[in-house]
Amino acid sequence: MKQFISILFLASYCLLAGQESNYPLGYFQSPMDIPLYLAGNFGELRTNHFHAGIDIKTQGVEGKKIYASANGFVSRIKIQHGGYGKVIYIDHPNGYTTVYAHLKSFSPKIDSFVKKKQYKNKSFTLNWYPESNEIIVKKGEIIALSGNTGGSAGPHLHYEIRATKSEHALNALLFGLPIEDNISPTIRGVRIYPIDDESTINGQPKAIYLEAINKQNILKLNSIPIVSRKIGFGIETLDKINGSRNRCGIFKIQLKIDQKVIFEQKMDDVPFEESLYLNAHTDYHYKKTQNKWVHKSFIEPNNHLSIYKISEQNGIVNFNKSGFYNLEYIVTDVAGNTTNLKFQVNAKPLINFAKKPLHKNFAKKMMYHHENEYNSKGFLIQIPDSALYNDIDFKYYAQPHPKTRWSDIHFVHSDLTPLHKSAEIYIKCDFPSIIPENKLLAIRKTSKGKIKVHVGEYAVGYYSFKTKYFGGFYIFHDTIPPKIKPLNIYEGKDIRFQNKFDFRISDNLAGVKTYNCYIDDQWVLMEYDAKKSRLTHYMHDRISSGKHRLKLIVTDYVENQKIYTCSFSN
Ligand SMILES: [Zn+2]
Known part of the structure; x- marks a missing residue:
């Protein structure tokens, strides 16, 4: 045995x-x-x-x-x-x-x-x-x-x-950790991208997705796309490991054209300072809208990941000669299991390509390798150099000031475009005098209708803040202090027979920033579990027997403060 x-x-x-x-x-x-x-x-x-x-x-x-x-x-x-x-x-x-x-x-x-x-x-x-x-x-x-x-x-x-x-x-x-894996990676599909204004796929200047279909144990695409000019490819792929149903990542992706490897990525070493380039490596827009993770096999101009081992012409293929091309994706997991997908494209370089019309909210062409600035009535955004992964057609529009908000609502480009560095936004605001300046904050509405808070500062009529996201922004306030709910302690309680005491703490908007608990004016450790909104004191054995006074102070990010006090005996 x-x-x-x-x-x-x-x-x-x-x-x-x-x-x-x-x-x-x-x-x-x-x-x-x-x-x-x-x-x-x-x-x-x-x-x-x-x-x-x-x-x-x-x-x-x-x-x-x-x-x-x-x-x-x-x-x-x-x-x-x-x-x-x-x-x-x-x-x-x-x-x-x-x-x-x-x-x-x-x-x-x-x-x-x-x-x-x-x-x-x-x-x-x-x-x-x-x-x-x-x-x-x-x-x-x-x-x-x-x-x-x-x-x-x-x-x-x-x-x-x-x-x-x-x-x-x-x-x-x-x-060499003892983990068994003999399951080959899964390839779900291929996405094909037009790279510039002259590129088309099936006659259109739009990316397409083709699902990989298993026919008698051979993966295939259902159709042969017609491509013209500069094209990039991407792959939706994942891996499974024995004994687990979770989706895992792959180790290596190779793309071949007519037997030649033109692109290879390998996940052996990712420096932390490069990790955010994931948003340039993957199809950010497609993930946000279709919930599919696609590895792009071409490199965006401002993508500095070092996982690319081979990248001829940055993985971009110029289909300027007619004919069929044979492509192959080879995906390998870390245990060496491999899956491949062979497919064809039909290159028909077009002379008269359909030019993409400008978006109705187009505001400005922004270059990724420049500092970019855009201002409009009551609005300014400054985007640092290399914050964008490629050049964009920046979009902007504003909706007028609703009654209970303190600025116009500014729709700044699209949160389907990622930012690598924070942009600075200035929004003109106008608020009732009963609201202190330091209680103002910026609200961002995401394309999914979620609300996020940005805390910045107010000066001479403008509220300014930093953000790594585009989206819809307006200025609001938070004057409501955090909530404290004692769970197993109250005035006069004898806590001798419990080994901890807890509070539930929460804040309506700005979020909990600090929490400090004192027993007889001595600071005591509270463990904060943000997921459960729970604050717990465990070292109850340190508290001497007798009567004590407890004071808990919780503040939010705009300095609203809540204090809870009680006496207890131990
Ligand atoms: Zn982890």
């Missing part, structure tokens, strides 16, 4: 070494003692970033043991409301760093350091870089319990391996 198990283990091990790896195989032990099933993998497409780690399923629950993958020292501990929640970074002597995120709690040894820092800083959130001799850990030492903190949507461990020096996230599956 033992032999059988080791053969099985070796088999899966080999599968993962399917891609040639330059990394130390087997140096890092699994961070968990349960079978590894993945809810996500490296390079997977996520909102505004490529997924930098692997998401290990924790059997639907929190509180599973998390082990240090190798000897090393804790080099960073971060606690934040969103993002990675509670996270530990361990530096190892071989030049790599392992990262363990969305933790429920730290081991008692690590937690004692963390609590000291939190009380010193009077803050639940933390970003601490311990010295190399402060918190030493051994391979296999329990460092934490798994959880669901931060931006996590369900209990799991987010695990990363990074190069310590460059801080680049690496594909953790290239390090």
